[in-house]
Amino acid sequence: MNPNDEHGHVIEVADRLFYERGIQAVGMAELRREVDLPLKKLYALFPSKQAIVFAVLDRRHRIWTAGLQKKIDDAADPRSKLLAAYDYLADWFAEDSFRGCAFINAFGELGSQSPDIAERTRAHKESFQQVLARLVADAGGDPALGPQLALLAEGAQTTAAISGSPEAAQQARQAAGILIDAQLPART
Amino acid sequence: MNPNDEHGHVIEVADRLFYERGIQAVGMAELRREVDLPLKKLYALFPSKQAIVFAVLDRRHRIWTAGLQKKIDDAADPRSKLLAAYDYLADWFAEDSFRGCAFINAFGELGSQSPDIAERTRAHKESFQQVLARLVADAGGDPALGPQLALLAEGAQTTAAISGSPEAAQQARQAAGILIDAQLPART
DNA sequence: AACTATAGGGAACGATCGTTCTCAAAGCAA
DNA sequence: TTGCTTTGAGAACGATCGTTCCCTATAGTT
Numbered sequence: 001m002n003p004n005d006e007h008g009h010v011i012e013v014a015d016r017l018f019y020e021r022g023i024q025a026v027g028m029a030e031l032r033r034e035v036d037l038p039l040k041k042l043y044a045l046f047p048s049k050q051a052i053v054f055a056v057l058d059r060r061h062r063i064w065t066a067g068l069q070k071k072i073d074d075a076a077d078p079r080s081k082l083l084a085a086y087d088y089l090a091d092w093f094a095e096d097s098f099r100g101c102a103f104i105n106a107f108g109e110l111g112s113q114s115p116d117i118a119e120r121t122r123a124h125k126e127s128f129q130q131v132l133a134r135l136v137a138d139a140g141g142d143p144a145l146g147p148q149l150a151l152l153a154e155g156a157q158t159t160a161a162i163s164g165s166p167e168a169a170q171q172a173r174q175a176a177g178i179l180i181d182a183q184l185p186a187r188t
Numbered sequence: 189m190n191p192n193d194e195h196g197h198v199i200e201v202a203d204r205l206f207y208e209r210g211i212q213a214v215g216m217a218e219l220r221r222e223v224d225l226p227l228k229k230l231y232a233l234f235p236s237k238q239a240i241v242f243a244v245l246d247r248r249h250r251i252w253t254a255g256l257q258k259k260i261d262d263a264a265d266p267r268s269k270l271l272a273a274y275d276y277l278a279d280w281f282a283e284d285s286f287r288g289c290a291f292i293n294a295f296g297e298l299g300s301q302s303p304d305i306a307e308r309t310r311a312h313k314e315s316f317q318q319v320l321a322r323l324v325a326d327a328g329g330d331p332a333l334g335p336q337l338a339l340l341a342e343g344a345q346t347t348a349a350i351s352g353s354p355e356a357a358q359q360a361r362q363a364a365g366i367l368i369d370a371q372l373p374a375r376t
Numbered sequence: 377a378a379c380t381a382t383a384g385g386g387a388a389c390g391a392t393c394g395t396t397c398t399c400a401a402a403g404c405a406a
Numbered sequence: 407t408t409g410c411t412t413t414g415a416g417a418a419c420g421a422t423c424g425t426t427c428c429c430t431a432t433a434g435t436t
Contacts, residue, residue, distance in 0.1 A: 021300050103350075104346055105297075106296070107349070108288065108294070121350050126351075144359065151344055151363065152336075156343075161295070162299075171336055175339065178366065
C-alpha cells in the first residue's frame with residue numbers, strides 16, 4: 001500500500017469510527033488497530049488526531065457536495081432541481097449507517113472547544129445555502145425561499161437521526177413543494 | 189442552603205457548564221468548584237455524573253415545554269398558536285447564551301454511547317411533535333402539517349446554533365405561515 | 377471535658393487519553 | 407559478514423477523567 005492509499009485508508013476508517021461512535025469516543029489506539037498500521041506510521045501520516053478529524057470532515061464535505069450536485073444535475077427542471085436535495089436526503093437516511101449529519105454531530109460534541117470544527121461546520125452549511133440560493137435565483141424565485149428550504153433539510157437531518165426513521169425526508173420534500181409553489185413563478 | 193436548594197443549584201450550574209462547553213468537557217472537579225461544594229457532598233446528592241446529566245436534561249425539557257406552552261396559551265387563534273412556536277424560538281435564539289438545542293448537542297456528543305441520552309432526546313423531540321400535532325388537529329388542519337412545522341423548528345435550531353445568527357427563527361416563521369395557509373382550513 | 381458521629385477538603389486510585397520514546401528486527405550497501 | 411539506517415510494535419509518559427478514601431476538625435451528646 002503506497003502512502004497515498006494509506007492516507008486515504010486512514011481517513012475512511014476514521015470517518016466510519018467517528019461517525020458511528022463519536023470523535024472523542026474513538027482513541028488513537030483503536031484507530032491504529034482498525035487501520036492495522038503502527039502508531040508511529042499513523043503519526044507519520046498525520047501530525048495529530050485533530051488533523052485526522054479535519055481530513056475526515058473535509059472529505060465528508062466533498063462527498064456530500066458532489067452527491068448533492070449529481071442529484072441536482074440529474075433533475076430536469078428548476079422545481080425538480082430544488083426537490084432533488086430531499087431525494088438526496090431520502091437516499092442518505094435509508095442507509096443503515098445513517099446517524100445524522102457528521103458536521104452537526106461534531107459541532108455538538110466539539111464546536112464549543114474547537115473553533116476550527118465550528119468554522120468547518122459553518123462553512124459546510126453555508127455552502128449548502130449557497131447551492132440552494134443559486135437554484136432559487138436561476139428559477140427566478142423569491143430569495144427568501146432558499147433559506148426556508150435549507151431549514152427543512154436541516155430539520156430533516158436531525159429529526160431522522162434522532163427518531164431513527166427516514167420519513168422526515170418525505171415530509172420535508174412535501175413541505176418544500178408547497179413552499180416552492182408559493183414562491184416560484186409558475187412555469188410557462 | 190438546604191439539600192433541596194443544593195440539589196437544584198447543582199443542576200442549574202451543571203446545565204450552564206454542560207451547555208456552554210459540552211458534557212465531556214466539564215469534569216466533576218470543575219463542577220465542584222463552581223457549585224462550591226465538597227466532592228463528597230456532590231456524590232451524596234447524585235450517585236454519578238451521569239445522574240447529573242439526566243437531571244439537567246429532564247429540567248431542560250420541563251422548562252422548554254413550559255415556556256413553549258405559555259407562548260401557545262398566550263396566542264389567540266389556532267394559526268397564531270402554531271406560529272407561537274417560532275416566536276418562542278426567536279426569543280431563545282436572541283439569548284446570549286444560546287448554543288443550540290441541548291438535546292441535539294447531547295445526542296451528537298453521547299447519543300451513540302448512551303442509550304439513555306438517546307432515548308431522552310427522542311422523547312423530548314417526540315413531545316414537541318405531539319404538541320404541534322394537537323394544535324393542528326384542534327385547528328382541523330392536514331395531519332401532515334404537524335411534522336412539517338416541526339422540521340422547520342428543528343432546522344431553525346441547528347441553523348441558528350451553527351450560523352450564530354438568530355434570523356433562522358423568522359425564516360422558519362415565514363415558511364410556517366405559508367405551510368399553514370396551504371393546509372389549514374381558512375377561518376370562517 | 378470526653379467521647380462519638382459527621383462532614384469538609386483534597387489526596388489517591390485506577391483507567392484512559394494523545395503523544396513520544398525505546399529498542400529490537402529487518403533491509404541494504406559495502 | 408559487517409555496519410548503518412529505517413521500520414515495526416508497543417511500552418512509557420504525563421495529563422486528566424470519574425470516583426473513592428483518608429484524615430482532620432468540628433459539632434453534639436452526656
